Amino acid sequence: MLKKHPLFGFILFGVALFLLSNRVDELRVFQGATVAIYVIAIASIILLTGYSGQVSLGHGALLAIGGYAAALSRNYWGAPVWLTFCIAVLAAAFGGYLLGLAAARLSGPYLAGTTLALAIGLPSIANQFSILGGEQGLLYDIGLPPASLGADFTQYKWYFWISALAALATIYWLRNVMKSRYGRSWKAVRSNDVAAELAGINVGRNKVLAFTVSAGVAGLAGALLAMTISTVSPGAFPLALSFSLATGAVLSGVTTLGGVMIGAVTLVAIPEIVDTVVHRFESSEAVANNLPGLLVSTLLILTVLFVPNGPVEQMRARHEKRAKR
């Protein structure tokens, strides 16, 4: 039944999350929101790289566009929160469109390097124009949870609800997009762009579309990220963020949406586990600060060397091999 009505599965999962959120403490709820946001951001990379075959190391910049768009529209136009999210998506999608136009001509390391430069360059624009708040950024306050939810309903739980809902909706929508003819044409271009061109697919437009959609999704993640920390600033979107997202995508398996939670959870879980371990054993600062980075990097290198398509794909391939016998 789940196969026929995947929507049902999503709703079930949503309900489970809702029940869970009432039982855990604030820290977990906050982390849950972070995981949901990573899910959205990693999904956008999977779309771009896994399905459309274009490398981007600079998704942090697209998240930044979304975050700033949301904050600006709220502060200067007083837009309601849901509208700020829409504006974030549109602004980032537009940015992605422009980037896609340029990117369609580039490939491989050139594209990677260009997006890298963008990831570093874009947030620093905020320092130049005071309307963007400079280094300390802008405030982005989505307000308190509605009174109907009760006085005990914490702000962080509200963030979690919003992020989780957004994540569920986004993944559901993306699944459908991947199954549609757009998704199929992306896959075709990724496998062999000459053949795709011969089959009548406009490769250039196809690639730009992928960038645009991916950017829009990333923009949503950016707005949600800004929501959880109540500010946008260049420091919220450092190069390390882009690298983390790329890492998360590879850990999840960049060619398929199925494992997207693996990467998101790993990114949040590892610093958490390390922190607990460090506290337990009273290690030095050098250990505490660097162990997460060490673990994640090692995991990344191992994954990319031995399971480059990600665990989900690996299992599928093994299944296929077995089925063939």
Added chain:
Amino acid sequence: MLLIGIGAGSIYALMAIAMVLVWRSTRVINFAQAGMALLSTYIGFELVQRTGNFWIALPLAMILGALFSALVEILLIRTLIKHSTTGPVAGIVPIIATLGLLGFIRATIGFIWGNQDIQIQPPLSKVGFKIGEDTIALSPMNLLVLLTVIGMVLVLGFIFQKTSLGLSLRASAYAPEIAQLAGIRVGAIRTIGWAIAGAAGAAAGLLQTVNGTGVVSPDSLEFSLLLTFGFIAAVIGGLESLPGAVLGAVVLGLVLAVVQIYISGTLVFIVAFALLLLVLLIRPQGFIGAKAGRRA
């Protein structure tokens, strides 16, 4: 001001040279280049502490940098090539692998030396030379960097163009299967290519540190800059040529210096990005780019 631009550019040039070297010999863009340079810088720091002499430390650090780089090639890159897949991930796998390596190196440095700043005293004066009454923006330290860059380009260019080693390096990168048929030990040649790049990177890291504030830490802004600007410089100049890398770096250094001094220091990154984009769109091979051959 011209001199300031050239001074900054020459540091990027060292990094760009390292990246071009790796590219030309193995067709991999090594994002971990800056990380390896950072490690070599720390090793250089240790050497300076122990020997008290920068002039011994620098060549030693370069040698150790070369060894470390060769080690990375053997352990990481060969595994990468052995397990290489086709399909969508083939493009990003080496990139992600080198990014992972970058993170690994940074974390290891923090482990061993701590996250605090370390200080390396410059061997030469940083006060500008005097011409008559004025002090110009060129100091003995700047001059050293310039000379190193020029020296490196000359030596490496000579190796690549005029020696059989250079020929083997270029052949192994461009057409490894054919090179192997011709009797070239492709694997060993690749290792050598990385080793040379490691030495160049070590020089870049050490010189950049002492030429700047003299202070370095695992999260140094300077090294992130080195990575980005080195890459941009390499691409602008055309990944295929060493003089191109230097030219690209000088152009970048000048442009950025102009922006920093006359407009605003904060725009440097976006200007660098714009420059990169511009060059890639107009002339994808870079200024001194070669034939439109393999691009991936």
Added chain:
Amino acid sequence: MIRTNRRKLALTSAVLAVAAMTASSLPAQAASNPGVTSTSIKLGITVPMTGIASPGYNKIPGAMKAYFDYVNANGGVNGRKITLVIKDDQYIPTTAVAKANELILKDKVFALVGTLGTASTKAISASTQLAKRGIPSLFVNTGFSGFADKKAYPTTFSILPSYQMEAKIMGKFLKDKYAGKKIALIYQDDDFGRDALAGFKQAGVTFTTAIPYASGSQSLPATGAGWISKLKAAGTEVTVLFGVSSASTAALANAYAAGYKTQWVLGSVGGDATTIAASNKAYVPLLFGAKGFSFAPAPSDASDEYVKLFQSIYASAQPSQTFDNNVVAGMSNAFLAVQAIKAAGSNLTRAGLIKTIETKGASLPNPFLTPLGYSATSHVGATGYWIGTYDQTGALKPDGGKYTVYTTDSGKGPVVESSYKRPAMPAKGLPN
């Protein structure tokens, strides 16, 4: 069949993930008074321990801890020992927010103390909802005038004189001493620097050149060089540095390289000679004759009873580190915190501590040379500065051999010479 497996895997991984998160957590139960037990108090601080703005400031937590340990070794405060949880925020506001969240939600500290950086403090207040949670943020290490506003920041207490106050006092000094000379200003382009601009305007100072720099850009190679060429071009005679220590270092380093001479006037934030010296000893002579501002006793002043005490405590706690004004700042901050906690009594609550500082804060013993302004309507801390000159070793010595303190407010009030006499230090510097 394959598809079902893939979906099954995806679903399983999702469920596992959620279960993992739940397994390690407790049911939601708010502690009524977190961070306080009958024998201990937990305080938290976020400060740049590494990164661009860390030189100098990263000594503050160690200094604070040294004083807290001294108090703990001598019976603690009302029988409680103080632990300080230190988090590194690298002077990045969003990192500061994440770390503050950790302090509040994970470490469950009683109060924040000494949060450093205008932008970071602002971000933390907004994001972690300090006001709503009633969490005290004591004696923040920033001079932004807004934090003294009780309505905007009900649980936050300033300690440093505001940058507006400092700029007004500096402005009066500039007008008195350097009238008619060409004065330039280098300042950080955010609320920290803009607060100063407002103060200078209030004082009626006009600068021939004003050079803003974006926080972080001071370490780029050509930035400092650019400043010096602009200063040279304007024929500047007096240069005011109102930025962080690394910016002062960049300015001095490039002036040194270019052989450029000027009369330097350093603001209190970036006036840390030890940090500048740590970068390159060659720069210290450049400071000789420069003017500096401070409101605590000078670290070189061995005749001051507080300095003597702090020096001996620090020497045994951190023998390898130099005793400088960052250490004095940290230990003074810790001293005042201990006095406030003691005054709040054995029944220690967050609300109680806030009330205590409002009612009794201004009369608590402390090392500072200006009066404190805490009241039920204002959370203003120190209110003035003394002016000094750096000697050849980089130590700031008060002009005229004694501390002449000038006080003012963050508004339109005048700058006046203060007659404040600091009360004597309690015996052995302990909360008795």
